[in-house]
Amino acid sequence: MTTPKYIIILLLIIPLHGTAQTVRIPAEWEKQEKVWLSWFGQERRDSTSCRVIEALQPHVPLSINVESDSMKMAAIQYMSGYNIDVSKLDFVKDAYADFYIRDYVFFVKDAAEKLQIVCFDYSSYGMYPDLLGPMTEEEGRFGKWDERLAEKMRVPAVTSDYVFEGGGIESNGKGTFLVIKEMALQRNPKKTIPEIEAELKRTLGARKIIWLANGLIEDRLFPNFGPFYKNYFGGGANMHVDELCRFVDETTVVLPYISAADKAKSPVDSINHPMLETNYEILKNATTADGKKIKIIRIPMPEIEQLKYAMVIEQSDIKRFRDFGFNAGDTIYRLPAASYCNYFISNNVVLLQKYWKPGMPETQKQKDEEVRKIFAQLFPDRQIIQIHSRTVNRGGGGLHCMTHEVPVSKK
Numbered sequence: 001m002t003t004p005k006y007i008i009i010l011l012l013i014i015p016l017h018g019t020a021q022t023v024r025i026p027a028e029w030e031k032q033e034k035v036w037l038s039w040f041g042q043e044r045r046d047s048t049s050c051r052v053i054e055a056l057q058p059h060v061p062l063s064i065n066v067e068s069d070s071m072k073m074a075a076i077q078y079m080s081g082y083n084i085d086v087s088k089l090d091f092v093k094d095a096y097a098d099f100y101i102r103d104y105v106f107f108v109k110d111a112a113e114k115l116q117i118v119c120f121d122y123s124s125y126g127m128y129p130d131l132l133g134p135m136t137e138e139e140g141r142f143g144k145w146d147e148r149l150a151e152k153m154r155v156p157a158v159t160s161d162y163v164f165e166g167g168g169i170e171s172n173g174k175g176t177f178l179v180i181k182e183m184a185l186q187r188n189p190k191k192t193i194p195e196i197e198a199e200l201k202r203t204l205g206a207r208k209i210i211w212l213a214n215g216l217i218e219d220r221l222f223p224n225f226g227p228f229y230k231n232y233f234g235g236g237a238n239m240h241v242d243e244l245c246r247f248v249d250e251t252t253v254v255l256p257y258i259s260a261a262d263k264a265k266s267p268v269d270s271i272n273h274p275m276l277e278t279n280y281e282i283l284k285n286a287t288t289a290d291g292k293k294i295k296i297i298r299i300p301m302p303e304i305e306q307l308k309y310a311m312v313i314e315q316s317d318i319k320r321f322r323d324f325g326f327n328a329g330d331t332i333y334r335l336p337a338a339s340y341c342n343y344f345i346s347n348n349v350v351l352l353q354k355y356w357k358p359g360m361p362e363t364q365k366q367k368d369e370e371v372r373k374i375f376a377q378l379f380p381d382r383q384i385i386q387i388h389s390r391t392v393n394r395g396g397g398g399l400h401c402m403t404h405e406v407p408v409s410k411k
Helices: 005-013 043-056 069-079 137-153 181-187 193-204 260-265 267-284 315-322 362-378
Strands: 032-038 062-066 090-093 106-110 115-121 157-163 176-180 208-212 252-257 295-300 309-312 331-334 344-346 349-354 383-388 404-407
Touching: 032 043, 043 062, 043 069, 043 349, 043 383, 062 069, 069 090, 106 193, 106 404, 115 137, 115 193, 137 157, 157 193, 176 181, 176 193, 181 193, 193 208, 208 267, 252 267, 252 362, 260 267, 267 295, 295 362, 349 362, 362 383
Parallel strands: 032 062, 062 090, 115 157, 176 208, 252 295, 349 383
Antiparallel strands: 032 404, 106 115, 309 331, 344 349
């Protein structure tokens, strides 16, 4: 019997569940061709960069952005104190490649497994224009690293006027995304959630988005960079999911927990606790794009009260803090973006943040070890390398933020 023409037409125009993705973000645990980093040029981050380079170099080629030839020479000299073969590093001069390189480019693969680069718009973590005013042309160049990289690599560039950063979207490699809803709306205030979902489907191959809530309190930029509690100030990437919840395989995520003891002794943990439990409930009821249940592994949070750093307000800074009720001589606390979720998976290794140093409580040492054991079980075929990251966390990011893998693809 011949199929009626109107049925054929319907089959052509109605998308079928389970159809193949046209593009996808490869999972971080897939094979990597290289890893990008950017050199900072100051001790407080350079030492961490060297530890990261030491850990990655035996397993994956590395490209390092440097601002200038003089910075390259200074970096080479600094690296001489570490177990690094500088002759095997690819130094690339780019004056506008930010240290937290994760956030400035998205690599996707098309149906033929060839690379494309998706170029989203840039607002420096939602700070432009509302918090900082109009962006200058020079400032805007930081957000164009994706376009420069696409040209350098000679791969297609897909453009979008939506705003997203790499640390704000977590993928399982098969079209299931974790995204903090408030972040997506803050970056794209004139867009609706259905519009955002459609754009992430078009550009990144999203098949299903699990919308998480709020993110860590210290990872949010409050109005005019004000305190979130008394004299406590955050200043992370403004609700990035790579501080909150990450995939470790197609159906398993890690999500922090906060114990009753920690909740009682820290105002930060007290605020974060209900948010984490809300997201736990969201994940318990979630499935992947393929209908598989999400398995949730709970991991601790670092001892945030041990990691905060004090700042005494000087007279020269009073204008910045007076509106929040502070005067010269007052002490405020800055909170680093400290989280075990900001790990980086590469070929044969997982780089994991750690925090304990002599003088800190044994409870922090125990948390570092607890997380190491969990990740050793989650990644039995990879080496787990713990790296002190507090100096990088103070800038609002971590090991995941400062690295960006280039997936292996067909040429």
